[in-house]
Amino acid sequence: MEDKIVKFEGYEIHKSEWFRYLGSIIHKECVIDVDIKHRIQAGWLK
Template structure:
C-alpha cells in the first residue's frame, strides 16, 4: 500500500526494502483488527466484521441452538458477545445504508437460526 502525500504521487522507484528483500505492495492490510483498503472503501472491513461475528456465533452455537436454553438468555448472550464483535471498529466508519443493511441481514440470520426459524416460516423480523 502506498500513501500519495508528496507531489510526485509517492512514487518510489526503488520500492521498500528490508535488507536485500523487497516488500511487495498491497491493496489492503489489517491494522488493529480492521481491514484498510487502498481505495478507501469499507467493503473489506465490513465483510471481515461479519465473518468475525459468524465465528463468534459458531463457537457458541452449542448453547445458542439448544432448545432447552431460554430465549431471553440467548438474546442477552447475542447482545453481549456477538454484536460487539461485529461492531468493533465501526464507530469510525462513514455510515452508508448498504453497510447497515448487510450488518442487519447477518444479525437477523443469526437470530433466526438461534430461534430455530427459517425464512420459509414467514415470521417477520420485528417478531424475531
C-alpha cells in the same frame, strides 16, 4: 508494467491492495466493504 516491490532502507516490501491495522482492514482505495464483510463473518463464527 507496475512494479510490485518497494525498497525501503534496504528492505524489499511487496505492495498490497489492503493491510490489517489494529484489527481493521485498510484498503488502498479507502473502501470499507472488505472490513465490514470480515467483521460480519467473524461475528457469525462466534
